[in-house]
Amino acid sequence: MSQFFHGVALSPGIGIGSVVLLAPMAFEEEGREVPDAGRSAELERLERALDVSEAALIRLEEEATERLGPDKAALFGAHRLMLRDPMLVDALREAVSEGKDAADAVVAKTAEIRALFEGLPDPYLRERGADVEDVGRRLFRALKGLPDPAELSGGEGAPFVVVARDLAPSDTALLDPAAVAALVTEQGGPTSHTAIIAQSMAIPAVSAVEGALERFPQGACAVVDGLRGAVVVDPDETELAEFRRARERFFLERDEAEILKDLPAVTADGVGLGLWGNIAGPGEAREVPARGGTGVGLFRTEFLYMGRGEPPTEEEQLGAYREALEALAPHPVTIRTLDAGGDKKIPYLASLVGPEANPFLGYRAIRICLDHPEIFKPQLRALLRAAVSGNLWLMFPMIVDLDELQAAKAQLDACAAELAAEGLPWARPAKVGVMIETPGAVLLAEELAREVDFFSVGTNDLTQYLLAADRMNPKLKRLQDPLHPSLIRALAAVAGAASSARIELGMCGEMAGDPRALPLLVALGFRELSMTPSRIPWVKKALRELEARNLEGLADVALKASTAQKLQRCLSELAGRR
Ligand code: PEP
Numbered sequence: 001m002s003q004f005f006h007g008v009a010l011s012p013g014i015g016i017g018s019v020v021l022l023a024p025m026a027f028e029e030e031g032r033e034v035p036d037a038g039r040s041a042e043l044e045r046l047e048r049a050l051d052v053s054e055a056a057l058i059r060l061e062e063e064a065t066e067r068l069g070p071d072k073a074a075l076f077g078a079h080r081l082m083l084r085d086p087m088l089v090d091a092l093r094e095a096v097s098e099g100k101d102a103a104d105a106v107v108a109k110t111a112e113i114r115a116l117f118e119g120l121p122d123p124y125l126r127e128r129g130a131d132v133e134d135v136g137r138r139l140f141r142a143l144k145g146l147p148d149p150a151e152l153s154g155g156e157g158a159p160f161v162v163v164a165r166d167l168a169p170s171d172t173a174l175l176d177p178a179a180v181a182a183l184v185t186e187q188g189g190p191t192s193h194t195a196i197i198a199q200s201m202a203i204p205a206v207s208a209v210e211g212a213l214e215r216f217p218q219g220a221c222a223v224v225d226g227l228r229g230a231v232v233v234d235p236d237e238t239e240l241a242e243f244r245r246a247r248e249r250f251f252l253e254r255d256e257a258e259i260l261k262d263l264p265a266v267t268a269d270g271v272g273l274g275l276w277g278n279i280a281g282p283g284e285a286r287e288v289p290a291r292g293g294t295g296v297g298l299f300r301t302e303f304l305y306m307g308r309g310e311p312p313t314e315e316e317q318l319g320a321y322r323e324a325l326e327a328l329a330p331h332p333v334t335i336r337t338l339d340a341g342g343d344k345k346i347p348y349l350a351s352l353v354g355p356e357a358n359p360f361l362g363y364r365a366i367r368i369c370l371d372h373p374e375i376f377k378p379q380l381r382a383l384l385r386a387a388v389s390g391n392l393w394l395m396f397p398m399i400v401d402l403d404e405l406q407a408a409k410a411q412l413d414a415c416a417a418e419l420a421a422e423g424l425p426w427a428r429p430a431k432v433g434v435m436i437e438t439p440g441a442v443l444l445a446e447e448l449a450r451e452v453d454f455f456s457v458g459t460n461d462l463t464q465y466l467l468a469a470d471r472m473n474p475k476l477k478r479l480q481d482p483l484h485p486s487l488i489r490a491l492a493a494v495a496g497a498a499s500s501a502r503i504e505l506g507m508c509g510e511m512a513g514d515p516r517a518l519p520l521l522v523a524l525g526f527r528e529l530s531m532t533p534s535r536i537p538w539v540k541k542a543l544r545e546l547e548a549r550n551l552e553g554l555a556d557v558a559l560k561a562s563t564a565q566k567l568q569r570c571l572s573e574l575a576g577r578r
């Protein structure tokens, strides 16, 4: 029977292949002492391992320059410098001269240097701790005469899905994209090397899949969905066929994206829209312009809080937000404050939340943040500090009324005052807005509009709350349709409030990426649509074929449609007339 696993999408695409488990090598000290008489031979062994490792890195650098270009190959140059750094080499020679086994010395010194990197505040430098470990492991393998995992490249037969605890930079760089269908790791985030290299080699990858090494059978068929961050092991025939179709669609989209990438997002008669991307981490920001998008309409910051034991610090968050803002500048990056709870579980917040019968209606998102300044303030301070680096639109999730919005804005002001008093560089966000994703917010849209610069409608939650239909329950598909008349009427009310208050009106729920709904959204006045980046080309294509002047009256017609089917028919007729 097929099994589903959730993870974090690292590199887009869909890969299908048989599972190859890359069990971790025991990189541990054995506590072996070398007697006096053996020490000079042990020192020679160390020197030989250093030479062998250096020669391998030189080979890797040459190969990577040819296959991946000088930018990616530079990593191996950096590893070579780390390998010969006196901080490492002198420490190893000293430990071996004092009687430590060379391999034990490598394990101990690597851990010490790695810990130094991991104690640094800059998230980029902290991730480099993994490079130190990679160099140490290479040396360790040379000392133990173990094979290089890079030998996985060029495997024979059907493509395979590599499953590992974490992949070292040099392991991923050497993989043969023709043989590797996808990568799955238990660890590693969106800024990891696995992500960077997998993206540049166009290998789909998913990380943070808990227990993958224990739970995936060796040789089983696996489908890796690097678009949604999911893995299916042992899919049945129907699922397999569906994924194969999704893979074809992905290839088509990719070709389409290439063609449309640099063309403006305008209707045939010149009405411009912002087609923006939804991202879950700063590493995904580059994907947006690559797909022809001109902004980020939703940065789901909760992913920065996942896969760890405590919230990210202010400095860590600053690094992540700054990276995304710089990648898109001068275009906007809309960053949403923490939206924990519901389907977005963060284990170390569980004690604050407590047991809940209905987590989607529970203690979540802004509700937690407003009660817990120790969680909310580091995020707001990081956002204000990052705002100097680009065009920040800051957005609060799950707002249901004015009290919540005003309290959130007051916290933002308090953080700004603190930063000013501390003399740290900071700036006001270019815009402050709210997500409209609860019926409460729809009914109070006029009041909320007076307090913000923009609305961004979250149709995923708004549909769920409006129609009382759990967004995760596959049996409720009919009630998850954004063309449901109740939702259309809610959208019209929100659009009316935004227009009267002259504020920006956008959407970042899945509906924004549905070309079927596009004419209606344009007719209602939505001007920023934010979606999974891979959807941008599809929506851009549909937009460029649309005549805005033909849409007059569509909003009225849509509001009169009493069922989703009637509205669907009306939109199909419109599409047929074009
Ligand atoms: C939404 O609810 O529509 C939305 C965009 O937010 P999320 O999917 O992250 O809840």
Ligand code: MG
Binding pocket: 437, 458, 460, 461
């Ligand atoms: Mg939501």
